Amino acid sequence: MESTLFIIILLSALSFVSSQSQYVPNRYFINCGSNSDTDFTGKTFTGDENPPTFSVFGGRKAENNNSTSEIYKTARVFTQKSWYELEADSDNTFVMVNLHFSPFSYNKIELSTSKFNVSVSGFSLLSNFNVGNSTVIKNFIIPIGTKRKFRIVFTPSSGSSPAFVNAIEAFTTPPQLFKRGDTLNHISPLGRDGEMNNISSSYAFIPVYRINVGGDRIDVDRDVLRRNWIPDDEFIVNNESAKTVKPFDGALTYKEDFATRYDAPDSVYKTAKQLNGNSSANNNVTWTFGVKKNTMFLVRVHICDIITTGLNNSDDEFNLFIYRNYSLVINPGEVVQAVQVPFYFDFVVDSVESGFVNVSIGAVSSNNTQPVLLNGLEIMELLRNSGVVDPWNNGKSGSKKVYVVVGCVVGSVVIVLLIGVFIGFKYRKAKPAFGTKTESNTVPSHGQSSYMSMNFDFTVNESSQIPNLNLNLRFPFADIVQVTNNFDEKLVIGKGGFGKVYRGTLRDGKSVAVKRAETGHSQGRPEFVKEIMVLSKIQHQHLVSFIGYCDENSEMILVFEYMEKGTLQEHLYDMKKDDEKLPWSQRLEICISAAQGLHYLHTGLNEPIIHRDVKSTNILLNENYTAKVADFGISRLDNSDEGEMDIKGSFGYFDPEYITCLKLTHKSDVYSFGVVLLEVLCARKALDTKLPSEEQNLADWGIKQIKNGMEEKIIDPYLVDKINPNSLRIYLETVEKCLKSTGDERPSMYDVLWGLEYALKHQQKVVGKEPCEDSTVTASLQSIPIFDHLPSNYEDNEYEVNDSSVSSFPSESQVFSQLKINEPR
Ligand SMILES: *[C@@H]1O[C@H](CO)[C@@H](O)[C@H](O)[C@H]1NC(C)=O
Ligand SMILES: *[C@@H]1O[C@H](CO)[C@@H](O)[C@H](O)[C@H]1NC(C)=O
Numbered sequence: 001m002e003s004t005l006f007i008i009i010l011l012s013a014l015s016f017v018s019s020q021s022q023y024v025p026n027r028y029f030i031n032c033g034s035n036s037d038t039d040f041t042g043k044t045f046t047g048d049e050n051p052p053t054f055s056v057f058g059g060r061k062a063e064n065n066n067s068t069s070e071i072y073k074t075a076r077v078f079t080q081k082s083w084y085e086l087e088a089d090s091d092n093t094f095v096m097v098n099l100h101f102s103p104f105s106y107n108k109i110e111l112s113t114s115k116f117n118v119s120v121s122g123f124s125l126l127s128n129f130n131v132g133n134s135t136v137i138k139n140f141i142i143p144i145g146t147k148r149k150f151r152i153v154f155t156p157s158s159g160s161s162p163a164f165v166n167a168i169e170a171f172t173t174p175p176q177l178f179k180r181g182d183t184l185n186h187i188s189p190l191g192r193d194g195e196m197n198n199i200s201s202s203y204a205f206i207p208v209y210r211i212n213v214g215g216d217r218i219d220v221d222r223d224v225l226r227r228n229w230i231p232d233d234e235f236i237v238n239n240e241s242a243k244t245v246k247p248f249d250g251a252l253t254y255k256e257d258f259a260t261r262y263d264a265p266d267s268v269y270k271t272a273k274q275l276n277g278n279s280s281a282n283n284n285v286t287w288t289f290g291v292k293k294n295t296m297f298l299v300r301v302h303i304c305d306i307i308t309t310g311l312n313n314s315d316d317e318f319n320l321f322i323y324r325n326y327s328l329v330i331n332p333g334e335v336v337q338a339v340q341v342p343f344y345f346d347f348v349v350d351s352v353e354s355g356f357v358n359v360s361i362g363a364v365s366s367n368n369t370q371p372v373l374l375n376g377l378e379i380m381e382l383l384r385n386s387g388v389v390d391p392w393n394n395g396k397s398g399s400k401k402v403y404v405v406v407g408c409v410v411g412s413v414v415i416v417l418l419i420g421v422f423i424g425f426k427y428r429k430a431k432p433a434f435g436t437k438t439e440s441n442t443v444p445s446h447g448q449s450s451y452m453s454m455n456f457d458f459t460v461n462e463s464s465q466i467p468n469l470n471l472n473l474r475f476p477f478a479d480i481v482q483v484t485n486n487f488d489e490k491l492v493i494g495k496g497g498f499g500k501v502y503r504g505t506l507r508d509g510k511s512v513a514v515k516r517a518e519t520g521h522s523q524g525r526p527e528f529v530k531e532i533m534v535l536s537k538i539q540h541q542h543l544v545s546f547i548g549y550c551d552e553n554s555e556m557i558l559v560f561e562y563m564e565k566g567t568l569q570e571h572l573y574d575m576k577k578d579d580e581k582l583p584w585s586q587r588l589e590i591c592i593s594a595a596q597g598l599h600y601l602h603t604g605l606n607e608p609i610i611h612r613d614v615k616s617t618n619i620l621l622n623e624n625y626t627a628k629v630a631d632f633g634i635s636r637l638d639n640s641d642e643g644e645m646d647i648k649g650s651f652g653y654f655d656p657e658y659i660t661c662l663k664l665t666h667k668s669d670v671y672s673f674g675v676v677l678l679e680v681l682c683a684r685k686a687l688d689t690k691l692p693s694e695e696q697n698l699a700d701w702g703i704k705q706i707k708n709g710m711e712e713k714i715i716d717p718y719l720v721d722k723i724n725p726n727s728l729r730i731y732l733e734t735v736e737k738c739l740k741s742t743g744d745e746r747p748s749m750y751d752v753l754w755g756l757e758y759a760l761k762h763q764q765k766v767v768g769k770e771p772c773e774d775s776t777v778t779a780s781l782q783s784i785p786i787f788d789h790l791p792s793n794y795e796d797n798e799y800e801v802n803d804s805s806v807s808s809f810p811s812e813s814q815v816f817s818q819l820k821i822n823e824p825r
């Protein structure tokens with residue numbers, strides 16, 4: 001009998017999704033004229049032939065097999081007025097629209113010569129637009145009113161001069177990108193000319209220049225808002241007048257009412273140019289930008305004093321000039337009352353008869369010690385609403401399909417998130433091939449997982465045979481019975497939805513953890529086989545060793561090395577009475593070991609593995625307090641196909657990007673590991689529902705405190721005054737990076753490892769005075785031969801072990817060759 005089971009999970013009021021750590025644009029990325037999805041610059045562009053989440057009225061698909069770029073191989077061509085209908089994520093916000101045009105020859109018409117108009121919500125974005133022969137990407141920022149639906153309308157000038165588009169990006173920006181109701185100075189070459197109000201409700205913005213002063217080009221995939229930033233060199237009038245500032249390598253502080261992390265990428269604020277040589281009063285640096293005449297621009301000047309280290313000399317200031325006649329004295333320390341706080345000034349600049357916008361910085365007086373600097377510049381043309389009404393009434397042509405999808409959530413403090421997951425399970429005739437697991441703690445774990453876990457798999461593997469398994473690892477059932485004293489209840493050390501974990505003793509006296517799937521309720525046979533195949537290929541000193549399995553009598557049993565000291569969590573807060581609190585250096589070593597294990601999973605294997613359930617109960621400690629990562633066997637291979645919908649993880653540790661977009665990468669592990677790092681520092685649960693709602697989610701709460709410089713509020717009281725300040729600073733920076741809202745911004749496990757090693761180095765420098773702590777310090781630095789961890793009776797067997805996995809990975813020298821104390825990276 002074939003039946004289908006639907007499970008709907010409604011997770012509501014997940015207060016851990018806060019707006020601060022959340023913004024990721026997830027819609028719309030459209031591959032026009034195509035029925036397939038394509039990855040491009042870090043996003044997946046959905047084909048618009050059968051659009052699932054938006055609608056298209058008119059146009060037909062065209063192909064250009066000559067294009068080298070997959071996304072530009074197709075386009076939608078419009079011979080009459082046609083449009084895409086999309087929806088913003090909320091009212092009164094802005095959408096960023098990027099239109100990609102890559103011309104080719106369509107039905108003997110050269111699209112490079114055709115002329116057309118494009119409008120959105122009454123803004124004529126492009127008029128009589130001609131692409132020419134090159135690929136062009138046009139960027140716009142458009143205010144959206146109370147009506148959230150908007151249309152991108154293409155109007156060809158004639159049937160023989162069709163409009164076309166190859167790709168569309170249209171996503172809602174964070175709402176604070178432009179402040180509403182602000183009054184801005186209106187400036188022309190003659191000087192200041194009054195003020196302008198409410199720019200952001202009556203104009204659309206067409207970015208003309210985005211400049212990363214003193215820095216490198218930043219491509220769309222390195223900016224959450226998918227903006228391009230270019231270096232300033234070609235715009236500087238006299239390059240001898242400026243010198244590049246040493247890039248800032250610390251963490252910026254974002255303060256309320258000033259720039260947010262979305263106004264410009266960190267790397268814009270972390271680089272700058274400053275006035276060269278002596279600050280004589282009539283010395284200045286000028287940048288000049290060619291622009292349209294008689295046009296109004298929004299000029300946004302990004303400043304962050306990354307040079308001054310303290311709030312000294314707070315009377316000092318410098319001049320910002322727009323053209324020659326307007327100047328503003330700026331004292332960054334006074335503006336933001338701190339250093340390394342990004343902020344910006346907006347001006348409305350009218351080019352009138354000048355074909356340039358000029359911006360200069362200069363010293364106020366030669367005695368000033370305030371650095372004269374500039375970090376970034378944006379110049380956007382202001383486009384007034386032309387009042388052209390969208391064709392709302394004649395929407396009868398074309399089929400109309402609008403489905404609502406779960407979007408990435410941008411919003412206010414607490415968001416109610418609703419995830420409906422429909423999962424179809426197909427059952428075999430005789431017996432269920434597998435069931436659901438409500439508990440993913442499938443590896444020896446000492447104590448229960450405190451968090452609800454989800455784990456749904458619905459790939460059905462046809463074969464339930466165990467193919468090509470390493471038979472050397474196979475235990476006879478009789479041996480297992482003996483090892484566990486016939487599954488003596490007294491030996492149970494862990495329990496979960498999957499069954500029980502027993503402590504056992506091999507004949508040679510070696511302790512093992514025996515995980516036995518409960519009959520009738522278990523993971524499926526195919527998963528069991530997959531797990532064995534994966535586990536038998538992995539050997540690493542910081543991953544819990546797989547010793548063997550038993551599949552006799554339809555048993556599904558896995559044998560692992562026994563980890564004497566249990567989970568990391570038990571040593572942080574779920575303490576047994578006689579346990580001592582772990583000193584800081586030892587906590588760092590444990591984190592370093594776990595990071596090495598994860599780094600190995602991510603990069604050390606032919607098929608990379610994402611752990612997907614990194615948490616403090618999956619980091620186990622052996623009798624020497626050496627940490628090893630557990631529960632990676634059923635982890636998904638990084639390259640497994642996308643059709644597999646499969647949620648795994650634990651509340652409190654979920655990568656926000658994974659939750660909202662089901663986008664799973666190794667950076668999801670980095671996020672979860674960041675949460676573990678916070679747990680280690682704070683000795684607090686990742687999710688503690690007994691606390692006030694804003695404090696429940698450790699990641700959100702912790703990051704907020706760190707950003708506000710209030711980390712002492714969250715640190716484990718036991719550690720207060722025992723951490724070297726530099727060690728703490730580096731550690732906090734690492735945590736912050738791991739917990740970035742998008743995977744792209746997060747470091748790799750290798751970088752995390754590096755940060756932790758660096759934090760440990762600093763701690764060891766001071767700890768030398770305290771021999772009791774120092775004694776444990778070298779443990780993680782020793783290279784422990786992997787075979788020491790295997791039971792002796794397996795030593796002679798032929799293992800198929802990857803060469804690189806035998807040595808420690810990465811090697812100590814790899815990490816330390818880059819590590820020079822006192823010289824931050
Ligand atoms: C592809 O290239 C060939 C030769 O370069 C040209 O004749 C043809 O028109 C091109 N096709 C398109 C679709 O541009
Ligand atoms: C482009 O290639 C596809 C398959 O490779 C083919 O079906 C299609 O006809 C080609 N289109 C043109 C315009 O050559």
Ligand SMILES: *[C@@H]1O[C@H](CO)[C@@H](O)[C@H](O)[C@H]1NC(C)=O
Binds near residue numbers: 112113132
């Ligand atoms: C594009 O290039 C073709 C020749 O390659 C030329 O004939 C045509 O005029 C060019 N179009 C434009 C708009 O420059």
Ligand SMILES: *[C@@H]1O[C@H](CO)[C@@H](O)[C@H](O)[C@H]1NC(C)=O
Binds near residue numbers: 116117157
């Ligand atoms: C395109 O826009 C221009 C300027 O707004 C306008 O004069 C022209 O009539 C428009 N063309 C079409 C085909 O609507």
Ligand SMILES: *[C@@H]1O[C@H](CO)[C@@H](O)[C@H](O)[C@H]1NC(C)=O
Binds near residue numbers: 180197
């Ligand atoms: C600016 O907007 C605010 C509210 O949006 C409104 O009260 C005010 O009158 C507007 N000012 C101008 C000059 O339009």
Ligand SMILES: *[C@@H]1O[C@H](CO)[C@@H](O)[C@H](O)[C@H]1NC(C)=O
Binds near residue numbers: 189324325
């Ligand atoms: C600055 O303003 C004065 C009048 O106040 C004007 O004469 C002069 O031309 C202006 N400078 C520039 C560069 O336009």
Ligand SMILES: *[C@@H]1O[C@H](CO)[C@@H](O)[C@H](O)[C@H]1NC(C)=O
Binds near residue numbers: 239240242
């Ligand atoms: C100024 O530009 C010239 C030519 O582009 C270059 O050779 C020189 O090194 C630059 N000087 C500075 C200080 O950047």
Ligand SMILES: *[C@@H]1O[C@H](CO)[C@@H](O)[C@H](O)[C@H]1NC(C)=O
Binds near residue numbers: 277278280
């Ligand atoms: C400082 O500036 C003054 C005036 O521009 C100049 O005469 C002097 O040589 C400069 N000194 C140095 C060390 O560059």
Ligand SMILES: *[C@@H]1O[C@H](CO)[C@@H](O)[C@H](O)[C@H]1NC(C)=O
Binds near residue numbers: 310311312313
């Ligand atoms: C600068 O500030 C630091 C502390 O913020 C203080 O120790 C130092 O004396 C100050 N230096 C000067 C020159 O004011």
Ligand SMILES: *[C@@H]1O[C@H](CO)[C@@H](O)[C@H](O)[C@H]1NC(C)=O
Binds near residue numbers: 237288324356357358
């Ligand atoms: C802007 O700078 C350019 C290049 O230095 C200069 O030619 C132009 O006169 C300047 N314009 C104004 C209004 O200052």
Ligand SMILES: *[C@@H]1O[C@H](CO)[C@@H](O)[C@H](O)[C@H]1NC(C)=O
Binds near residue numbers: 282283321323324360
């Ligand atoms: C820059 O300095 C020069 C003199 O060094 C001066 O003539 C010019 O007006 C200054 N430009 C601005 C924008 O202040």
Ligand SMILES: *[C@@H]1O[C@H](CO)[C@@H](O)[C@H](O)[C@H]1NC(C)=O
Binds near residue numbers: 365
């Ligand atoms: C600059 O310093 C000199 C001597 O150190 C002093 O006489 C002069 O008043 C100072 N100027 C300013 C603007 O502080």
